[in-house]
Amino acid sequence: MKYLLMMMFAVVSLVAQQGAPSSGVAVGDPAPSFRLKNIDGKYVSFDDYRSSKGLVLVFTCNHCPYSVKYEDRIIALANETAKLGFPLVAINPNDPVKVPEDSYDNMKVRAKEKGFTFPYIVDETQEVAKQYGAKRTPHVFVVTNSSGSWKVAYIGAIDDNANDADKVESRFVLDAVKSLASGAAPAVTQTKAIGCTIKWKE
Amino acid sequence: MSVIGSLSLILLLWSGVEEVRLDQLQQRLATGKDTTFVVNFWATWCKPCVEELPAFDKLSRRYKDEPVKVILVSLDNPAERQTKVEPFLKRRGYELCDAVVLNEPKPHLWIDRVDQSWSGSIPATLFIRGERRLFGEFQFSPELLESIFSTFQAEGK
Numbered sequence: 370m371k372y373l374l375m376m377m378f379a380v381v382s383l384v385a386q387q388g389a390p391s392s393g394v395a396v397g398d399p400a401p402s403f404r405l406k407n408i409d410g411k412y413v414s415f416d417d418y419r420s421s422k423g424l425v426l427v428f429t430c431n432h433c434p435y436s437v438k439y440e441d442r443i444i445a446l447a448n449e450t451a452k453l454g455f456p457l458v459a460i461n462p463n464d465p466v467k468v469p470e471d472s473y474d475n476m477k478v479r480a481k482e483k484g485f486t487f488p489y490i491v492d493e494t495q496e497v498a499k500q501y502g503a504k505r506t507p508h509v510f511v512v513t514n515s516s517g518s519w520k521v522a523y524i525g526a527i528d529d530n531a532n533d534a535d536k537v538e539s540r541f542v543l544d545a546v547k548s549l550a551s552g553a554a555p556a557v558t559q560t561k562a563i564g565c566t567i568k569w570k571e
Numbered sequence: 572m573s574v575i576g577s578l579s580l581i582l583l584l585w586s587g588v589e590e591v592r593l594d595q596l597q598q599r600l601a602t603g604k605d606t607t608f609v610v611n612f613w614a615t616w617c618k619p620c621v622e623e624l625p626a627f628d629k630l631s632r633r634y635k636d637e638p639v640k641v642i643l644v645s646l647d648n649p650a651e652r653q654t655k656v657e658p659f660l661k662r663r664g665y666e667l668c669d670a671v672v673l674n675e676p677k678p679h680l681w682i683d684r685v686d687q688s689w690s691g692s693i694p695a696t697l698f699i700r701g702e703r704r705l706f707g708e709f710q711f712s713p714e715l716l717e718s719i720f721s722t723f724q725a726e727g728k
Contacts, residue, residue, distance in 0.1 A: 434616035505692035529677045532648040536676065560679035563646055566619060566692040566710075 393502010396558045400512035400519035401500035405460065405490040408477045413458060413488045415519055422454035422550060423513040423522065425542060428492075428503040430463045431479045432470035433565035436506045438531055440483060443507070446527065447487045449543055453550040455511065459489045462498035463506070467568040498567055505564030511545050511555075522549055525560030588657045590649050591671045593681045596642075600699050606638040607724060610697040612673075612685070614646045615659050619710040620694040624665065626713040630720060631667040641668040646693060649674040698723045 394401065404414040418424055427443060429436040447457035465472035473491050480489045492498050501510055511523035523545040528537040545555035600608050611627050613620035624643070631641035643665065645656045652672045660670050675681045682691050686706040689695055698705040698720065705723055 434614075504690035526679055529679055531678070532650070532676070538677075541679075561682040561689070561691040562678045563682070563691050563693060565617060566694075566708075 392499070393504075394500070394510070394521045394524070396521055396524060398521050400510070400521050401497065402519070403492075403497045403500075405492055405497060406473075407488045407490050408473075408480050408485075413490050415514070415517075418456060418514065419517065421456055421514055423511060423519075423546075425450045425455050425457040425546065426501070426510040426512060427457060427459045427507055427527075428462050428498055428501070428505075428509075428567070429459050429507040430461045430468070430471045430565075431475050432463075432468050433506045435531055435564045439507050439527055442527060442534055444483065444485065446540075446542060447485075450546045451487075453546050455546045455550065457487045459485070459487060460492050460497060461489065462492040462495050462503060463568040464495070464570045466570070471568070495567075495570060503567060505562070505566055507562075507564060509542050511542060511549070513549055523555055523558050526562030529560075531563065588645070588652055588660065588670045588672055590652055590674045593673065593675050593684060596644065596671065596673070597684075599642075603638065603640070604701050606640055607698065607700040607720075609639070609641045609720065610644055610699065611641070612644050612646060612693050612695045612697075614693060615651075615655050616647065617693050623694055623711045623716075624663065626711050626716040627668060628663070628665045629713050630716055631665075633717075635667055643668045643670045645670065645672045647672060700724075 402415050404412050407413050415424075425446070429439070429443065443457070443459065450457055461471055461476055463471040469475070476489050476491060503510075507527060509523070509525060509527055510521060512519050513522045523542065525541060527540070527542050529539045529541065530537045539557070541557055541560050545557065548555040596610075600610070609627065609630060611624075613624065615621065627641050627643065631639070643660070645652075647656050649672050656670070656672055660666075678691060682689050685697060688706060689708060692708060694710055695706070695708045696711065700723070703723070703726070705719075707719070711719075
């Protein structure tokens with residue numbers, strides 16, 4: 370037990386010293402492919418979006434108050450980015466054993482209640498969240514598609530004010546998508562935000 | 572209003588949870604050179620945070636006669652400071668911990684100022700004494716908190 374504690378301390382120290390966590394993708398990296406089940410029972414993957422310029426992947430869930438705060442904004446964002454050739458896909462990475470509210474059945478209920486116009490897919494094994502390095506909900510990854518070669522172009526927050534949508538000054542994801550859609554590099558490619566930790570399986 | 576009534580009203584107001592900017596919090600952490608600050612970032616809406624708060628309360632009680640200060644930094648909406656955060660802390664009896672609500676609207680600008688390694692998920696905890704600091708982004712059990720705190724205290728002394 371004592372050994373374990375010392376190990377944990379070493380890990381904490383390491384993270385504290387080295388800065389950004391090493392796991393997951395960075396901007397410019399190839400975007401990991403996925404094939405995950407949507408609430409309608411069908412599977413969603415990059416293949417379904419061959420004609421898109423890219424995708425807005427949002428790791429989110431039902432229960433997290435920060436995700437809830439952003440729910441209406443995610444719905445609005447999905448409409449805006451889809452018009453620019455970047456459909457939005459919501460991915461729930463949470464362990465439903467830890468948070469029953471985030472179960473597959475409850476995802477269906479929430480999507481219906483809120484009238485989601487986009488896929489809401491479940492990352493049952495949590496592998497996709499791990500490959501991307503998603504840390505919290507909501508956590509956004511904008512990926513671009515260049516003839517089937519998918520790359521990460523933006524990682525981070527939806528905008529700069531979680532508490533008050535009226536006081537938002539920078540809409541990071543929309544700005545990034547606008548730039549990418551016009552063939553330019555986004556001015557901001559990485560932002561941090563407060564959020565709920567992803568509920569990993571034990 | 573009676574004198575006693577006014578006095579208790581002042582005391583009540585005075586003992587409330589303050590709203591601070593990050594600058595103010597950092598100034599405070601820079602003042603006590605020999606004091607170990609244990610700064611826990613939490614929110615009433617964050618389940619794992621609420622689960623680990625008793626560990627921090629326990630730590631503050633155990634070291635109440637030593638230069639150790641536990642600061643609970645709430646990331647709740649500042650507008651809910653009096654309606655949510657204060658009643659929550661009062662109900663739980665965490666009066667030995669200092670509690671503040673952080674009023675910083677743009678997380679992408681201030682998260683790195685707390686620690687570069689912080690992804691932004693909570694709970695997260697910063698241990699700091701003078702120049703020494705340790706940051707971790709996970710949920711503590713009372714045993715793990717005590718163990719890491721003791722190790723941090725022992726180092727550099």
